[in-house]
Amino acid sequence: MIAHVLLKHIEETPRMPIKTCIGMVHSKYGKTISKRKGFLGRRRAFETIFRTWESSFQALPGYMAALQYANPGTVVQWRLLKGKIFEFVFWVFKPSIDGFAHYKNVISIDGTYVYG
Structure with a gap:
C-alpha cells in the first residue's frame, strides 16, 4: 500500500x-x-x-554482448573481486578508439605546488 x-x-x-x-x-x-x-x-x-540490483547485474552481460554485436570492434572489460564481487565494467566504441589517434598531445598541470 x-x-x-x-x-x-x-x-x-x-x-x-x-x-x-x-x-x-x-x-x-x-x-x-x-x-x-x-x-x-x-x-x-x-x-x-x-528492478533489484541483483537483476540489473544479471542483465549486464547480455547487454554488453548486444552492445558488442551491434557495434563491431567495441571493447568491453570486466573486473570482479575474488571472482564474484562486481567492481567495474568498462567499454569503448570502435569509432572512439579510431579517433583517439588524431588527438593532440596536451600537458596539463593541476595544482600550485610543482617542484622540479
Whole structure:
C-alpha cells in the first residue's frame, strides 16, 4: 500500500527522502507510519520501477554482448573481486578508439605546488 502511493513520485525522484515518503502517506491516508515502513515502502516502489540490483547485474552481460554485436570492434572489460564481487565494467566504441589517434598531445598541470 505504501509503495503504491510512492510509485509515480519515486519514478520522478528516485532519491526521495524518507521523511517525504512518510508525509505523502500521511497526506493520502491520514496515518503516520514509522521510518522503517517508509524506508521499506520506498525500497519496494524503487524495485517495482527499476528492478533489484541483483537483476540489473544479471542483465549486464547480455547487454554488453548486444552492445558488442551491434557495434563491431567495441571493447568491453570486466573486473570482479575474488571472482564474484562486481567492481567495474568498462567499454569503448570502435569509432572512439579510431579517433583517439588524431588527438593532440596536451600537458596539463593541476595544482600550485610543482617542484622540479
